[in-house]
Amino acid sequence: MKMxxxxxxxxxxxxxxxxxxxxxxxxELCATQIIELLQVKxxxxxxxxxxxxxxxxxxxxxxxxxxxxxFQAPQSDYKSFIEWMKAEFEKSALVQxxxxxxxxxxxxxxxxxxxxxxxxxxCPV
Amino acid sequence: MKMxxxxxxxxxxxxxxxxxxxxxxxxELCATQIIELLQVKxxxxxxxxxxxxxxxxxxxxxxxxxxxxxFQAPQSDYKSFIEWMKAEFEKSALVQxxxxxxxxxxxxxxxxxxxxxxxxxxCPV
DNA sequence: TACTTATTTAGCTAAATGACTAAGTAATGT
DNA sequence: ACATTACTTAGTCATTTAGCTAAATAAGTA
Numbered sequence: 001m002k003m004x005x006x007x008x009x010x011x012x013x014x015x016x017x018x019x020x021x022x023x024x025x026x027x028e029l030c031a032t033q034i035i036e037l038l039q040v041k042x043x044x045x046x047x048x049x050x051x052x053x054x055x056x057x058x059x060x061x062x063x064x065x066x067x068x069x070x071f072q073a074p075q076s077d078y079k080s081f082i083e084w085m086k087a088e089f090e091k092s093a094l095v096q097x098x099x100x101x102x103x104x105x106x107x108x109x110x111x112x113x114x115x116x117x118x119x120x121x122x123c124p125v
Numbered sequence: 126m127k128m129x130x131x132x133x134x135x136x137x138x139x140x141x142x143x144x145x146x147x148x149x150x151x152x153e154l155c156a157t158q159i160i161e162l163l164q165v166k167x168x169x170x171x172x173x174x175x176x177x178x179x180x181x182x183x184x185x186x187x188x189x190x191x192x193x194x195x196f197q198a199p200q201s202d203y204k205s206f207i208e209w210m211k212a213e214f215e216k217s218a219l220v221q222x223x224x225x226x227x228x229x230x231x232x233x234x235x236x237x238x239x240x241x242x243x244x245x246x247x248c249p250v
Numbered sequence: 251t252a253c254t255t256a257t258t259t260a261g262c263t264a265a266a267t268g269a270c271t272a273a274g275t276a277a278t279g280t
Numbered sequence: 281a282c283a284t285t286a287c288t289t290a291g292t293c294a295t296t297t298a299g300c301t302a303a304a305t306a307a308g309t310a
Contacts, residue, residue: 012137064307085206140268157287175288192286
C-alpha cells in the first residue's frame with residue numbers, strides 16, 4: 001500500500017494531475033511544452049515531474065539537452081486504474097481545455113517556446 | 126476533474142487510506158473503533174473522517190451519540206476505480222495487518238474502547 | 251576553450267496539512 | 281436540571297509542500 005499512497009500523493013496536486021492528463025493524450029511531451037501548458041517556471045515544472053517520476057507514473061528520455069516525458073503505468077496491475085482515470089479525463093471539461101491549449105502549444109517549435117519562457121521576444125533579427 | 130483531484134487528495138494520507146481500507150472490509154465501523162485502529166486522538170480521527178466525507182468516499186449515520194461510518198463510491202462511475210483499489214488492499218500486507226487489529230478491536234464493546242481512549246482503566250467496580 | 255541553452259537542484263517564503271489540546275455541541279443518564 | 285459521554289470544531293504548533301529565484305549541471309555551439 002506504500003506504492004498506492006505514493007501514487008495518490010503524486011496525483012493529489014492540480015498541476016501534476018494536468019501533466020498526467022496531458023501525457024495520456026500524447027506519446028510524449030517535452031519539458032518546455034509542459035512548462036507552457038502549466039504557466040509555471042521551469043524549476044517548478046521540473047520539481048513536479050520529478051515527483052511523478054518517483055511515483056513511477058512518468059518516465060523520461062533525453063535527446064541532447066531536451067528531455068521528453070511520457071506516461072507509464074507504475075505497475076502492470078495498475079492498468080485498470082489507468083484506464084478508469086483516462087475515462088475520467090475524457091469527461092473533464094478542464095482536461096479538454098488543456099488539450100486545446102496543447103494543440104496550440106505543439107504547433108510551435110520547442111526552441112520558440114523556450115525563448116518565450118525566457119522572456120525573449122520574437123526571433124532575433 | 127475537480128472531484129478526481131478531491132478524491133486523490135483525500136486518499137493521499139496514510140491514515141485516511143487506512144480508514145478507507147478498513148471500511149471496505151466492514152459494513153460500517155464506529156468512530157471509536159477507527160480511533161482505536163489509528164491510535165490517534167478522537168479530534169484527529171474526526172478531522173480525517175470529515176475530509177473523507179467531503180470527498181464523498183465515506184458516509185455516516187448517527188445512533189444517539191454514536192456515529193457509524195461506511196464506505197461509498199463517490200459517484201457511480203467510480204466503481205471500477207473502487208474495485209481496483211479493493212484488489213490492491215487485498216494484496217497489501219499493511220492492510221492485512223490492520224484487518225487483524227480490527228478483528229480484535231471489534232470484539233470489544235465500543236463503550237469499553239471509549240473508556241480506554243479516555244484513559245479510564247478497566248470497568249468501574 | 252568559452253559561451254549559450256535546457257534542465258535540475260538548493261534555499262527561501264508562504265501556504266497547506268496533520269496532530270495535538272481545549273472548548274463546544276448534542277444525546278444520554280441520573 | 282445537571283452531569284456525563286461521544287463526537288466535532290477552533291486554535292496552535294510543527295512539518296510538509298508548491299512556487300519562486302539563483303545557482304549548478306550537462307549538452308550543444310561558436
